[in-house]
Amino acid sequence: xxxxxxxxxxxxxxxxxxxxxxxxxxxxxxxxxxxxxxxxxxxxxxxxxxxxxxxxxxxxxxxxxxxxxxxxxxxxxxxxxxxxxxxxxxxxxxxxxxxxxxxxxxxxxxxxxxxxxxxxxxxxxxxxxxxxxxxxxx
Numbered sequence: 001x002x003x004x005x006x007x008x009x010x011x012x013x014x015x016x017x018x019x020x021x022x023x024x025x026x027x028x029x030x031x032x033x034x035x036x037x038x039x040x041x042x043x044x045x046x047x048x049x050x051x052x053x054x055x056x057x058x059x060x061x062x063x064x065x066x067x068x069x070x071x072x073x074x075x076x077x078x079x080x081x082x083x084x085x086x087x088x089x090x091x092x093x094x095x096x097x098x099x100x101x102x103x104x105x106x107x108x109x110x111x112x113x114x115x116x117x118x119x120x121x122x123x124x125x126x127x128x129x130x131x132x133x134x135x136x137x138x
Contacts, residue, residue: 011036033086043088046118047078050091050128053118058095061112065105071098090127097134106134 003019012029013036027042029035040048051074062069073096081089095113097106110132113119122128 047076051076053116054113093130
């Protein structure tokens with residue numbers, strides 16, 4: 001079990017402390033929802049968690065295959081919807097791996113990314129299209 005301590009600091013801002021490490025971050029409500037947008041919003045953290053989780057699980061798989069995917073990137077575009085309630089409607093994920101890989105390695109990396117616990121925890125109403133980009137094979 002991991003614990004986070006979250007304190008409301010006023011003006012739609014929270015401070016979060018990751019208890020095991022002491023790492024700290026701030027959230028701020030987005031401008032389109034009465035905030036100042038000066039930091040990640042809580043839903044931005046969900047989008048960030050999805051992308052970083054997918055890369056981490058791919059990194060574990062890559063380590064097992066003895067390939068280095070250092071420099072791989074993920075771009076996550078978050079789209080909110082308002083009906084029937086304000087929520088995340090779509091998280092579009094674009095993953096780029098700058099390492100030369102075989103078709104088999106690419107398949108394994110794709111499969112690994114799709115087992116990410118954050119991805120598996122999202123409500124099925126949240127659309128999550130994922131695109132992978134690998135270097136062309138020689």
